[in-house]
Amino acid sequence: DLEGEIIMTNALAIENLGKNMSVNKVIGRNILEFIKDMPLLTKAVETYIERGRKPFDLPSIRINKQFMAIKGRLILNGTILVIENVTNRKNAEDKLAEANIKLQELDRMKSMFIASMSHELRTPLNSIIGFTGLILQGISGKVDDEAKKDLQIVFNSSKHLLSLINDVIDISKIEAERLEVYLEEIELDDVLKEAVTTVSRDAEDKKLSIKTDAPRGLRIVSDKKRLLQCVLNLMSNAVKYTVKGSIELKAVKKADILEISVQDTGIGIKKRGPAKTL
Numbered sequence: 001d002l003e004g005e006i007i008m009t010n011a012l013a014i015e016n017l018g019k020n021m022s023v024n025k026v027i028g029r030n031i032l033e034f035i036k037d038m039p040l041l042t043k044a045v046e047t048y049i050e051r052g053r054k055p056f057d058l059p060s061i062r063i064n065k066q067f068m069a070i071k072g073r074l075i076l077n078g079t080i081l082v083i084e085n086v087t088n089r090k091n092a093e094d095k096l097a098e099a100n101i102k103l104q105e106l107d108r109m110k111s112m113f114i115a116s117m118s119h120e121l122r123t124p125l126n127s128i129i130g131f132t133g134l135i136l137q138g139i140s141g142k143v144d145d146e147a148k149k150d151l152q153i154v155f156n157s158s159k160h161l162l163s164l165i166n167d168v169i170d171i172s173k174i175e176a177e178r179l180e181v182y183l184e185e186i187e188l189d190d191v192l193k194e195a196v197t198t199v200s201r202d203a204e205d206k207k208l209s210i211k212t213d214a215p216r217g218l219r220i221v222s223d224k225k226r227l228l229q230c231v232l233n234l235m236s237n238a239v240k241y242t243v244k245g246s247i248e249l250k251a252v253k254k255a256d257i258l259e260i261s262v263q264d265t266g267i268g269i270k271k272r273g274p275a276k277t278l
Helices: 011-016 041-051 087-136 145-174 187-203 225-238
Strands: 058-062 066-075 078-085 184-187 210-215 219-222 246-254 257-264
Touching: 011 078, 041 058, 041 066, 066 087, 087 145, 184 187, 184 225, 187 210, 187 225, 187 246, 219 225, 225 246, 225 257
Parallel strands: 210 246
Antiparallel strands: 058 066, 066 078, 184 219, 246 257
């Protein structure tokens, strides 16, 4: 009741609270005195009374090696406590959480394995790219046109494969939480120039003009490798999906922010439709 006296209960509720008493011996006792050996429940009931008997929920408290979910609700001129044994559910949740931890560890190990294997693959691939490039330049001797075409295919395919391997390495590092960022003061001109130089041969083959519009001599604090990777991805996509016309690489300083953008005359990116609500 409103005074805290237990006026009605049942044997299962008493058992769930870890008491070895009959119903008759429990009725008439004060609830706070009855549960004084359960600090969490006592605190919840005291707070419930102090705050004008607002509903409370204890999702899981341990009582005699069992887990109980207890709810308190105001009814008429008193309070009802609902005590539910959730031991099986709690054990299942704990097992699921443990399984998730193991899965996360396996996923982390998988990512580390992929990163390690990708590094191993990259070493011989760099040799293929390097020696193929030397042969194409004629350093190893004269190469006829037919062989040069075949070597160019090998060279381009190897570079494409290396790019895919680098992407796999980065993704696996992110998943394994091992991706490192090295911040330093760098020249923006150097990053943009390297990106343009890398895609210039492919752009020339498609007769695409590249224009750069960026402030000269601007020094920024960033990870040069990661920034170059971002700009190069944008430029590579622009060259890949532009049949004719031009590509513009632009950098604009806005207060403490540097905005880098790539614009091309290609097919563009398809606009997303309106969001659907289920």
